[in-house]
Amino acid sequence: MNKRLISTVIFILLIMTCISTAFAVSTVSGTIQYIDLKNNSVTVLDFQNNIHRAYIDKNTDILTEGKESGLKDLYFGQYVEVSLSGNRALKINASLQIEPDRQGYIVPGSRFRRGEVFSIDNKSIEIKGERGREKYALTSSTEVYKKGEETGLSRIKEGDKVLLTFDDIYSSNVSQISIEDEEKHIEGVLKGKIEFLDENKKDIQLNEVSIYNNGKWDKNSSYSLKLKIQNDEIYYKGEKISLKSLKAKGKKEVYIAFEKSFGEMTASKLLVKEGSSFQYTDKIKSIEYGTGRMVVDNNSLYFNQGTIAIKDNRLIDPLNMNRGQDVSLYGEFSSGNKLTSLVFVQGTGILNDRADDTKILVYRGKIEDIYDYQVKIGNINYRLDYMLLDDNRWKEMxxxxxxxxxxxxxxxxxxxxxxxPTDGFISSRYIDLNDVEDKTLRDRIKNNFYKGKIAYFVVKESPYGKEVLGMNITPQLSQYRQNVTLDYSSIGEIKSVDYDNNTIKITKMKNYNTLNNQWESTSDESISLNKTLVLLNDKPLKNDELYKLSEKNTVYIIRNKSTSQDGVYVLLVED
Structure with missing residues (x-):
């Protein structure tokens, strides 16, 4: 009996020990390397270079300098102490200082600057932060990270929120750039009248709300809307004003560029509307940054730091607007002048010059000859030269x-x-044809079928030459007698992906009109990718890799009108 009692007691003690061990609380100190807003987690690198992933729930206490904050207030590279139970975060203490208790020791990557990208090239980056505009040097050793993965300078755009870290406290050379996720991009732009403003809670409630949607203002489904105001980006007649001053202006109409996180809308920039409205859509014919003046659609317009400028779903400085850009803008008449309130820079930067001195080019032409790791592009037919997509138009080369x-x-x-297979395309002698399962494809490789056929070439141009990233061979499109191009471009944003049917739905869709050289809004559209060469961030995707595409990815589409249903032959995607 005593033996049985002793055994029971020992068993209970063992269970209690296991439970206490499983729920033991540990503390991790280090810097944030990645914030996953979708899965409510943060990844922390401690000072022994160990990685810890902490999951956050509604009971997790998050404090910044002792003040209550939230997951969305944390940022890359921030110093934190995390109390963990297993992989669940019980408490996060975040600091605005750089490792406050390390007695002057500079851990590599510990000095940092945070801000929005104003400009960038392969030698320097200029950001706008709490100290204003600051410029730092980039070197060949500068590393770039996005979503916790290493990438390149080409992924950085004006308006991106970044964290710069420095290994040497006395150097202006950036050792690492971390790009914040697209969850912190601009969700949209709205306008409405102020109904109520709470200075203490920093809440603003609007009524008569309309949300900008692909060239038009759609009335919001609910009459009123509440947003948080968490920064000082509030403007009236080009000048920053306080929440108190905004409240004193009463029920004014405002424009707001907003973010959306955890279902909560936050005002990123607010401008008080003043005067009667106007709207223009055209190219910027000229722009003078010193006087804040530009010409659009033969109209002289003024802009200032209060002007809300949007490009690639990012809030950019009005000084980032450039001559030749397609814009759609809204403004007001004030004291005899036209003041620009809101500017949407049209198009996408997918085919623009990039910070790393590279550029994506798209050609269409005949595979004239195939060499050892080279291909020569030639004329489409005797009446039509091969084509290069330049500024959204096809030109003959x-x-x-x-x-x-x-x-x-x-x-x-x-x-x-x-x-x-690449080796089979270069020469059939480089490949074992028995490895090619499809008989028709096997015969085409064996008989050098592809030489002389028409194809789309997606090429990466760099100071070292031009490299083909992807090629879509289209022997089904006969153009022997054709002397005009039937290709045209569209842009938009992925709304949904149907993996089973190999289709995607595009929203915010625009087609490029080559007659007036403007992007024209159209309705949402589902497109098949069965015949499409797809590249995501310069990386080609096979048909079984479409799961890598995500909602809100930006797309550039190249289509052909030669069939009853316009074929999509190239899809360039950026996240």
Whole structure:
């Protein structure tokens, strides 16, 4: 009996020990490396270079300098102490200082600056932060991270929120750039009348709300709307004002660029509307930054720091607007002048010059010859030269070019809807044809079928040459007698992805009108990707990799009118 009692007591003690061990509280100190707003977690790198992932729930206490805050208030590189029970965060203490208790020791990457990108090239980056505009040097050793993965300077855009870290406290050379996730991009722009403003809670309630949607203002489904105001980006007649001053102005109409996180809308920039409205859509013919003046649609307009400028779903400084950009803008008449309140820079930067001195080019032409890791592009037919997409228009190129082909080049036969092995494309002697399962594809490789066929070439241009990232061969499109191009461009944003049917739905859709050289809004559209060469951030995707596409990804679409239903042959995607 005593033995049984003793055994029971020992068993209970063992269970209690296991439970106490499982729920033991540990503390991790280090810097935030990644914030996952979708899965409510933060990744922390401690001072022994160990990675810890902490999950946050409604009971987690998050404090910044002793004040209550939230997950969305944390940022990359911030020093934190995390109390953990397993992988669940019980408490997070965040500091605005740089490792306050480390007695002057500078851990590599510990000095940092945070702000929004004003400008960037391969030698420097200029950001706007709490100290105003600051410029720092970039070197070949500067690392760039997005979503916790290493990437390149080409992924950084004006208006991106970034964290710069420095290994040397005495140097202006940036050691690492972390790009914040798209969850902190601008969700949209709205206008409405102030109904109520709470200075203490920093809440603003609007009525008569309309939300900008692809060239028009849609009335909000509910009459009133509440937003948080968590910064000082509040403007009236070009000057910053306080919440108190905004409240004193009464029930004024305002424009607001807003973010959305955890279902809560936050005002990123607010401008008080003053005067009767006007609207123009055209290119910026000229712009003078010193006087804050630009010409659009033959009208002289003024802008200032209060002007809300949006590009690539990012809030940019009005000084980032450039001559030649397509814009849609709204403003007011004031004291005989036209003041610009709101500017949407049209198009996308996917095909623009990039910070790392690279550029994506799209060609269409004949595969004139195939060499050892090279391909030569030639004229489409005897009446039509090969084409280069330049400023959203196709222009003829008279002299043939050679591009580099590598083992990473993705070659797609959109007639067969199959991938062509790169070594087989270069020469059938480099491949065991028995490894090619499809008989038609096997015969095409064996008979050098692809030489002389028409294709779309997606090429990455750099100071070192032109490399083919992807090629879509389209033998099904006969153009022997054609002397005009039937290709045109569209842009938009992914609304949803249907993996089973290989289709995506595009919203905020615009087609480029080559007659008036403007982007024109159109309705949402579902497109099939069965015949499409898809590249995500310069990386080709196979048909079974479409799961890598996400909602809100920006897309540039190249289509052809030669069929009853316009074919989509190239899809360039950026996150």
């Amino acid at each position: 008279s002299e043939g070019e050679r591009f580099t082909v590598t083992e990473d080049t993705y070659i797609y036969d959109s007639d067969l809807r199959l991938t062509v």
